[in-house]
Amino acid sequence: MLNANTLKKVWPQTQFRSQEGRAQTLERQKTIRRPVTCQGIGVHSGQQITMTLKPASIGTGIVFIRTDQSKLYDPIPARWDYVVDTMLCTKIGNNQGVTVSTIEHIMAALYACEIDNLTIELDGPEVPIMDGSAEPFVDLIEAAGISEQKALRGFIKVLKTITVKRGKSMVSLSPAGTFSVSCQFSFNERAKLAAQFYEFDGSPASFKRDIIRARTFGFRQEVEHLWSLGLAKGGSLENAVVIDQDQILNPEGFRYPDECVRHKVLDALGDLYLAGAPIEGHFKGVQCGHHMQSMLLNALFADPLAWCFVVPEREDLHSWPLISPVMTTGTAVVA
Ligand SMILES: [Zn+2]
Numbered sequence: 001m002l003n004a005n006t007l008k009k010v011w012p013q014t015q016f017r018s019q020e021g022r023a024q025t026l027e028r029q030k031t032i033r034r035p036v037t038c039q040g041i042g043v044h045s046g047q048q049i050t051m052t053l054k055p056a057s058i059g060t061g062i063v064f065i066r067t068d069q070s071k072l073y074d075p076i077p078a079r080w081d082y083v084v085d086t087m088l089c090t091k092i093g094n095n096q097g098v099t100v101s102t103i104e105h106i107m108a109a110l111y112a113c114e115i116d117n118l119t120i121e122l123d124g125p126e127v128p129i130m131d132g133s134a135e136p137f138v139d140l141i142e143a144a145g146i147s148e149q150k151a152l153r154g155f156i157k158v159l160k161t162i163t164v165k166r167g168k169s170m171v172s173l174s175p176a177g178t179f180s181v182s183c184q185f186s187f188n189e190r191a192k193l194a195a196q197f198y199e200f201d202g203s204p205a206s207f208k209r210d211i212i213r214a215r216t217f218g219f220r221q222e223v224e225h226l227w228s229l230g231l232a233k234g235g236s237l238e239n240a241v242v243i244d245q246d247q248i249l250n251p252e253g254f255r256y257p258d259e260c261v262r263h264k265v266l267d268a269l270g271d272l273y274l275a276g277a278p279i280e281g282h283f284k285g286v287q288c289g290h291h292m293q294s295m296l297l298n299a300l301f302a303d304p305l306a307w308c309f310v311v312p313e314r315e316d317l318h319s320w321p322l323i324s325p326v327m328t329t330g331t332a333v334v335a
Pocket residue numbers: 104105216263267
């Protein structure tokens with residue numbers, strides 16, 4: 001285990017907080033108590049997939065293992081620098097070409113349950129979509145039970161505002177004393193529904209009350225186009241909200257009046273948890289999505305003055321941060 005001095009050498013942006021703030025509460029890293037399994041369909045592949053969550057030791061982070069692939073393959077860390085595609089979902093992969101798709105909703109659940117270390121085994125190419133929200137994953141994690149570990153939790157502190165813009169989309173991370181998210185979403189010509197705005201205070205309690213059940217959504221013509229291309233094979237009204245102009249095709253209707261923007265918040269939480277640790281800062285997203293969130297983390301970590309990793313003062317409880325020095329060489333893609 002590395003101590004504080006070693007960390008300072010290899011990780012110049014690391015701060016050691018002793019005065020006030022989050023670390024003062026001595027939050028500990030967490031994993032789950034026992035393995036748990038669920039099954040469901042992959043929204044893109046259409047395959048029936050079994051997923052098992054297993055406890056993992058301090059400093060592991062969140063890692064995915066494809067059990068249908070050779071055991072010679074490395075686990076895939078759920079981290080921004082392993083993102084390989086953001087077209088229809090967030091997809092990560094290792095340098096041996098093994099990938100896992102649709103990780104964003106379980107990552108949001110892990111954020112909300114404050115899970116730091118976990119192994120996720122899958123016998124197929126993607127995380128099952130379940131009902132399109134984060135609720136089944138939170139239920140699964142809570143069924144497993146959550147256990148505290150001996151090491152303290154570090155976090156990533158945003159030191160200056162980083163903004164990424166592309167067309168009508170904008171995402172930013174700004175310094176703030178806590179973590180919070182605000183998202184704005186307009187349907188534009190895709191549906192005759194009013195623009196939606198949502199502010200989320202970052203707390204697990206608010207997540208479980210206001211965000212957890214927000215489902216993924218799509219537009220009728222776009223969904224039909226995906227199907228014609230052989231994509232979204234597992235997509236249905238069982239796991240997605242489908243909007244047609246000013247109507248929703250799902251007979252049960254919306255779960256929240258502004259379910260779409262709440263799902264945007266959910267996706268952003270999952271994508272931002274790929275930072276490798278909780279973030280202290282404010283995220284703002286306008287017409288945001290997986291690609292924008294991925295570009296934002298790349299831009300943040302490419303600028304050594306924009307962030308630091310804060311670890312608690314108690315040296316005996318330090319563990320190696322969930323992120324590696326490779327972060328300092330991340331590529332910024334700022335349009
Ligand atoms: Zn989503």
